[in-house]
Amino acid sequence: MAIVIDVGRTWIDVQGKEHVRIGAAGGDFGGSYDDCGNQAFYCMTGGLEIVIPKAMPMKEWTYHGLYCKNVAKLGSDSYRIMCQSPNYRGRPTYTYSLSRGVISIESSPVASYNKFELRGDRGLFSPGNNP
Known part of the structure; x- marks a missing residue:
């Protein structure tokens, strides 16, 4: 499975890897998203x-209803981040690289506890690659 982010429609969808494409009809695992970024946060x-x-790097932060903390440094510029939200009972968890952006998602509302890893060179919120 793959997470597909369609910035034109502000839609996130989970699709089978063999049929991934932007603009595909919404599947069972998808929904709209809110781009809540500003000068201080990617969101x-x-x-x-x-x-x-x-x-x-920061140790912890609160923004847009999420409390997040940097729980581990995983490499020269990668951080494992875990968040809490009153709107989601799980703990959204992902790995963020300063140079490559989000390189993995371990837990999220749309993908539950399935782990997704970046297939390309640059991911969400990488330098020059922001919705």
Whole structure:
């Protein structure tokens, strides 16, 4: 499975890897998202619940109804981030690289507890690649 983000429609969808395409009809696992970013934060809530300070690294932060913390440094510029939200009973968890953006999603509302890893070179909120 793959997470597909259609920035033109502000829609997130989980699709089978063999049939991934932007603009496909919504599947059973998808929904709209809110681009809530500003000067201080990258932010996408709704299907993914991702909030990342632009001034990383930080230990913890609260923004747009999410409390997040940097729980581990995983490499030269990668951080494992875990969040809590009163709107989602799980703990949205993802790995963010300063140079490559979001490189994995371990838990999110749209994908539950399935782990997704970036297939390309640059992911969501990488330098020059922001919705």
